[in-house]
Amino acid sequence: MKLLFALPGFHNYDRGAEVALMSVAEELAATGDDVTLMGSGQPRPGTSYHFEHIDARAREGFEKWPNFPPLRSETAWEDASFSVNLLRRYNPSEFDAVVTCSFPFTHWALRRPARRKPLQIFVTQNGDWPAYENRSEYRTFSCDGLVCSNPDYYERNRKKWNCALIPNGVDLSRFKPGQGDRARFGFPSDKRIILMVSAFIESKRVLEGIRAVSKMEDAYLVVAGDGPLRNEAQALADGLMPGRFQRISLTAGEMPLLYQSVDTFLHLSLLESFGNVFLEAWASGLPIIAHDTERLRWILGEYGYLCDTEDQPMLIRTLVDALSSGCTDNSVGIDRFAWSTIAGEYRSFISGLKKIASSVP
Structure with missing residues (x-):
């Protein structure tokens, strides 16, 4: 054709x-x-x-x-x-x-x-x-x-x-568990790294992510993306969690190493059409924290840590649980994608x- x-x-x-x-x-x-x-x-x-x-x-x-x-x-x-x-x-x-x-x-x-x-x-x-x-x-x-x-x-x-x-x-030849390279991205070695891959727009709820992670003293939030709310997000992070927030923009070729260089993946959109990032994080073996919906359960099955992300105390508890678990078995189900x-x-x-x-x- x-x-x-x-x-x-x-x-x-x-x-x-x-x-x-x-x-x-x-x-x-x-x-x-x-x-x-x-x-x-x-x-x-x-x-x-x-x-x-x-x-x-x-x-x-x-x-x-x-x-x-x-x-x-x-x-x-x-x-x-x-x-x-x-x-x-x-x-x-x-x-x-x-x-x-x-x-x-x-x-x-x-x-x-x-x-x-x-x-x-x-x-x-x-x-x-x-x-x-x-x-x-x-x-x-x-x-x-x-x-x-x-x-x-x-x-x-x-x-x-x-x-x-x-x-x-997802490209399973590129997105897979690996050692990573925190120094390459300037990440601290003494903090747990939480990654969001998201546009800085209202529906992605990056500001809510900043507010939640700010209450976890040993956590460092990285957001890979850009958008109209970039300056508002930076100002909020500077006020709530100075020195523990980083916004980066990477090429597609750098994304697999980024996933390998963090401890867990956070996505706070209440409803996505699909969300490629979930598959990329899954293929990389990262714990996934996201909003609990039937649509996302259809994608992830039993994989991930899904919760009511609009409940901030619950979200923080789920983040703590996911960070405690470390990288997980990503071998079951991902081949379908x-x-x-x-x-x-x-x-x-x-x-x-x-x-x-x-x-x-």
């Missing part, structure tokens, strides 16, 4: 959505499909897919811009700047299927009128609300196939769209849709 994956952040960021779709694209290209990625970054050596640069303005430059439908956030502004340039390059007739998780502007650009239209595949990496909402710009949503990253999304949408329940994955398996499910889904489309007169 000739496939296009389009997302503003490709090769410019290594956030959850970018990592997931790039990993699927790499596996599909490496095993025989003709895959193109279009994003705002630059080509990277050694990829099996073909990459094309599309200009876009980074979301950080839009953080103080006004928000209104459909430009509801800095990410929507970024998406709009990308889609304008995507339209100049994108030729629908070149592809059998196009894949994105960005709505509305990239989604609209990929559906441009054409004599030969590729299958439209939408992935719920950032949520499924475009698929079920019926207000404002969401009324324009349409797709030939909806990849649902968790059972909730699948049940909510399966009667309206052609759906497949396909989780995210290998990217080769996940990409095979994408291929089967898209191939099935292609056969259905070709049989329609």
